Each structure stands twice: as C-alpha cells, then as structure tokens.
Amino acid sequence: xxxxxxxxxxxxxxxxxxxxxxxxxxxxxxxxxxxxxxxxxxxxxxxxxxxxxxxxxxxxxxxxxxxxxxxxxxxxxxxxxxxxxxxxxxxxxxxxxxxxxxxxxxxxxxxxxxxxxxxxxxxxxxxxxxxxxxxxxxxxxxxxxxxxxxxxxxxxxxxxxxxxxxxxxxxxxxxxxxxxxxxxxxxxxxxxxxxxxxxxxxxxxxxxxxxxxxxxxxxxxxxxxxxxxxxxxxxxxxxxxxxxxxxxxxxxxxxxxxxxxxxxxxxxxxx
Amino acid sequence: xxxxxxxxxxxxxxxxxxxxxxxxxxxxxxxxxxxxxxxxxxxxxxxxxxxxxxxxxxxxxxxxxxxxxxxxxxxxxxxxxxxxxxxxxxxxxxxxxxxxxxxxxxxxxxxxxxxxxxxxxxxxxxxxxxxxxxxxxxxxxxxxxxxxxxxxxxxxxxxxxxxxxxxxxxxxxxxxxxxxxxxxxxxxxxxxxxxxxxxxxxxxxxxxxxxxxxxxxxxxxxxxxxxxxxxxxxxxxxxxxxxxxxxx
Numbered sequence: 238x239x240x241x242x243x244x245x246x247x248x249x250x251x252x253x254x255x256x257x258x259x260x261x262x263x264x265x266x267x268x269x270x271x272x273x274x275x276x277x278x279x280x281x282x283x284x285x286x287x288x289x290x291x292x293x294x295x296x297x298x299x300x301x302x303x304x305x306x307x308x309x310x311x312x313x314x315x316x317x318x319x320x321x322x323x324x325x326x327x328x329x330x331x332x333x334x335x336x337x338x339x340x341x342x343x344x345x346x347x348x349x350x351x352x353x354x355x356x357x358x359x360x361x362x363x364x365x366x367x368x369x370x371x372x373x374x375x376x377x378x379x380x381x382x383x384x385x386x387x388x389x390x391x392x393x394x395x396x397x398x399x400x401x402x403x404x405x406x407x408x409x410x411x412x413x414x415x416x417x418x419x420x421x422x423x424x425x426x427x428x429x430x431x432x433x434x435x436x437x438x439x440x441x442x443x444x445x446x447x448x449x450x451x452x453x454x455x456x457x458x459x460x461x462x463x464x465x466x467x468x469x470x471x472x473x474x475x476x477x478x479x480x481x482x483x484x485x486x487x488x489x490x491x492x493x494x495x496x497x498x499x500x501x502x503x504x505x506x507x508x
Numbered sequence: 509x510x511x512x513x514x515x516x517x518x519x520x521x522x523x524x525x526x527x528x529x530x531x532x533x534x535x536x537x538x539x540x541x542x543x544x545x546x547x548x549x550x551x552x553x554x555x556x557x558x559x560x561x562x563x564x565x566x567x568x569x570x571x572x573x574x575x576x577x578x579x580x581x582x583x584x585x586x587x588x589x590x591x592x593x594x595x596x597x598x599x600x601x602x603x604x605x606x607x608x609x610x611x612x613x614x615x616x617x618x619x620x621x622x623x624x625x626x627x628x629x630x631x632x633x634x635x636x637x638x639x640x641x642x643x644x645x646x647x648x649x650x651x652x653x654x655x656x657x658x659x660x661x662x663x664x665x666x667x668x669x670x671x672x673x674x675x676x677x678x679x680x681x682x683x684x685x686x687x688x689x690x691x692x693x694x695x696x697x698x699x700x701x702x703x704x705x706x707x708x709x710x711x712x713x714x715x716x717x718x719x720x721x722x723x724x725x726x727x728x729x730x731x732x733x734x735x736x737x738x739x740x741x742x743x744x745x746x747x748x749x750x751x752x753x754x755x756x
Contacts, residue, residue: 483723
C-alpha cells in the first residue's frame with residue numbers, strides 16, 4: 238500500500254494544496270501528517286480545517302503545542318536571539334488568528350502515532366522539539382527508533398528530508414556498578430531500522446521553495462522523496478498582507494525557512 | 509610622507525594597505541577621514557599590526573611624523589581632500605578595477621594598481637553606517653543577519669563590512685564584496701572585553717541601492733544581547749577561560 242507522509246505545513250495553504258494534488262496523482266491510499274500545522278505562515282485556520290476535513294491522522298508538532306499551551310521560549314528552543322524574536326512575532330500573530338475549534342483540535346493531537354511497524358512523530362519519540370538530524374550518531378539514532386518500538390520512524394521538524402538506514406547489528410551494553418566487581422553485560426540484536434524525515438510542506442530549508450513530502454510503499458519499503466513546485470509567491474504576498482515580517486516572505490522564496498535553523502542534533506528541550 | 513589611496517568601493521584599498529604594512533620596516537601610520545564614528549578598517553589593520561599609529565580627526569597636522577597611509581573613502585570628493593595633500597609630500601595611489609571607467613582617478617593618481625573586479629552599480633550608491641555603542645551581539649543571530657544582508661534581503665548590497673563585539677568578549681570583523689569574498693567573519697587580535705558593555709567603537713558600513721535602513725537597524729537591534737544577560741554570558745566565558753588555563 239502506498240502511503241503519503243507530510244510535515245511542517247506552517248500555515249502555508251498554497252503549499253498544502255499543491256502537495257495534496259500531487260498525493261492524489263501518486264495514488265497514495267492514506268495520508269499521515271507529522272504536525273506543525275501552524276506558525277509563521279498566513280493561513281493557520283485554513284490549513285487545520287483542511288487536515289481535519291480529510292481526516293488525516295496527525296501528531297502534534299512543537300508549534301501546535303505552543304499555540305495550545307502558550308509560548309515558553311526556552312533559550313534552547315531557538316538557535317539564536319534573532320530566531321527567537323522572529324518566532325515570538327509569529328507566535329503572537331498566530332495565537333491571535335486561530336479560532337477556538339482549531340485550538341481545540343491542536344490540543345488533542347497525540348505526540349506519537351503508531352500503525353503496525355510504522356511510527357509517526359514530529360521531532361523524535363522523546364520530544365517534539367528534538368531534531369533527528371542525519372549526522373546524529375548511529376547509536377543515538379538507533380536508540381530513538383528502538384524506543385518507538387517500530388521498524389520505520391517517520392519524522393519531520395528539521396525541514397530537510399532524508400532517509401537513514403540503520404543496519405541490523407549487535408548491541409552490547411555493560412552496566413558499571415561501583416559496588417560490585419562483576420559488570421553485567423547485556424547483548425541483543427537489532428533488525429534493520431530506518432528513519433525517514435519527510436521534510437517540510439510549507440517551510441522548506443533545502444535551498445529551494447518547493448514543498449517536500451514522502452510516498453512510502455509498505456509492501457516494497459520503497460521511499461519516494463517528493464518535491465513539489467507551487468506558487469510560493471501567493472504565500473509570500475499573503476505574508477506581507479497579513480502584516481507578518483517581510484523577511485519571512487524573503488526567506489520562504491529562497492528555501493531558507495522563515496527564521497530558524499536546526500544546529501544541535503543531540504538537543505532535548507528540558508522544559 | 510603621505511601615501512594617499514583611493515578607489516571605488518570594494519576594489520581593495522584596505523587590502524593593499526595591509527600588504528604594504530606587512531613589508532614596512534619603520535613606523536607607519538594610518539588615517540581615514542570621516543570614519544571616526546565607526547573605524548572599521550583602522551580597527552582591523554591595528555589588530556593585524558599593533559604597532560600601527562592611528563591618527564584621528566584633528567591630528568592631520570601630524571600625519572608626516574610617520575609614513576602614513578591615507579585611505580580615502582570612495583564617497584569623499586577628491587577635490588575636497590586636495591588641501592590636506594598639498595600640505596605634505598604625498599604619493600597618490602589609485603586602485604582601479606579593470607572594467608571600470610575611472611578617468612578622474614587616473615588623472616589624480618601617481619600610481620595605478622589593478623583592483624578587484626566589482627559589480628558595476630546601476631544606480632547612485634547609498635551608504636548606511638550603523639554605530640553600535642557598547643552593544644554585544646549573539647553570533648548566530650549576526651550570521652543570519654549577514655547572510656540575509658549579503659543576499660539582498662534589505663536591498664542590493666555592493667559592499668558591507670563591520671566590526672562587532674560578541675558574547676565571547678572578542679570583536680569580530682566581517683567583510684563582504686559580491687563575487688569576491690564569501691561570508692566571512694573572523695575574531696580580531698584584540699583584547700577580550702568581559703566586563704560589561706564594551707567601551708570601544710563598533711558598527712557596520714553598507715553600500716548599495718534601495719537599502720531598507722530601518723529594517724537593517726531593527727534586525728541588528730534584534731541580534732543584541734540584553735543588558736541583563738551580558739553579565740551572565742561574560743561570567744560563563746570567564747569560567748571557561750579559567751578552566752582552559754588550568755588545563756594548560
């Protein structure tokens with residue numbers, strides 16, 4: 238069965254519309270969404286209403302959580318002061334725009350969603366703020382997949398798509414106990430695991446403005462990273478019309494993302 | 509002896525002077541008129557050559573106490589600088605890109621040096637100079653701003669340079685000329701400032717067209733560390749440096 242997995246729409250309705258059309262053309266039978274429906278972009282309500290109307294299984298992203306629970310911009314959530322200030326502007330704007338039904342919908346989204354051997358998260362199974370970057374060390378990456386109790390872990394959050402295969406192998410863990418001479422050792426084998434980052438529909442960071450998502454075949458395990466052109470200028474114009482910072486439009490048009498960059502692959506927000 | 513150096517923006521005046529300083533075997537001075545508020549090139553050169561004598565506005569009569577490089581900003585009228593040059597024994601150097609029509613500079617100069625190729629401006633150039641008074645910036649924010657600036661987010665930029673105090677106590681030099689230099693920041697060889705707001709000059713100079721000066725100023729403000737956080741960061745840096753010293 239072909240499934241489509243998308244993430245990080247960020248209120249960009251034109252990008253979502255183009256991706257849904259492409260999914261239809263690819264004849265995917267089911268769609269999943271990894272969160273961050275809102276934030277930065279000009280159409281948070283319309284995006285959420287579209288996802289709801291299509292009954293797409295969706296997990297909560299960090300931006301969805303912040304709109305529900307209030308911005309708690311711990312320093313670690315942002316890579317720089319500038320990103321934090323821009324993020325706060327976007328948060329305050331979005332917070333004023335979202336209607337009660339949308340807020341209620343975002344509040345009930347789960348942090349993880351599992352189906353058979355597939356697990357869907359926004360950031361990582363640990364936190365929707367954690368970045369699973371492709372260069373993360375293999376042991377930590379494997380631990381994240383194992384903790385999800387799945388073979389395939391779908392994630393977003395970094396806005397750059399990739400597929401990482403963690404080959405099957407043997408893990409050996411020795412537990413050091415200061416009071417005992419013997420150090421118990423545990424060995425176990427892991428089957429092949431994969432992390433599939435589906436990129437971002439509405440806020441790409443791969444250097445082009447095109448939306449990205451993934452088509453996955455559950456029978457052949459083939460992964461198709463899709464890149465979809467859309468009329469990003471429509472979204473740029475809407476950003477300006479909405480009174481959002483013009484730099485968001487400038488960055489969106491260049492595939493630079495609105496304000497942030499992910500630069501700490503091991504970071505886990507402790508809030 | 510005054511060696512007066514002139515060129516269009518980004519053609520390589522400071523770079524050429526730096527090359528001369530590297531070969532100097534006697535006391536050398538440097539003066540750049542109308543740049544006292546943000547002495548970017550002077551700060552950069554002195555960090556490379558601490559023995560360099562910097563002259564300030566008001567000290568023009570003393571310029572011949574050393575061999576002095578007089579860097580003439582591109583926006584100054586050469587005729588306006590002439591009375592100063594007439595007072596001294598001077599040698600005039602023009603740094604001229606190959607594809608630039610520069611009859612005025614060629615007529616003025618005693619010596620012509622080939623300069624960097626630069627983008628020909630399509631309109632009259634604007635200059636925007638930002639003076640920072642003790643502000644300390646966050647490096648990642650500055651890097652983001654500089655990338656946006658040099659890629660045209662705030663207007664067409666044909667030259668940008670700046671010196672910025674950062675939270676690690678060092679002062680960083682940034683330099684951008686389209687087609688020549690990539691994004692470049694490097695810490696200058698100057699003492700770290702780790703006791704509150706720096707009491708030294710910093711800032712930036714941007715040359716280009718349609719510059720959104722208000723947005724540039726706001727973005728730089730957004731890159732600045734709050735006064736309440738400065739002490740916290742400086743304390744961390746001091747502790748880190750002390751640990752490094754102990755390890756040595």
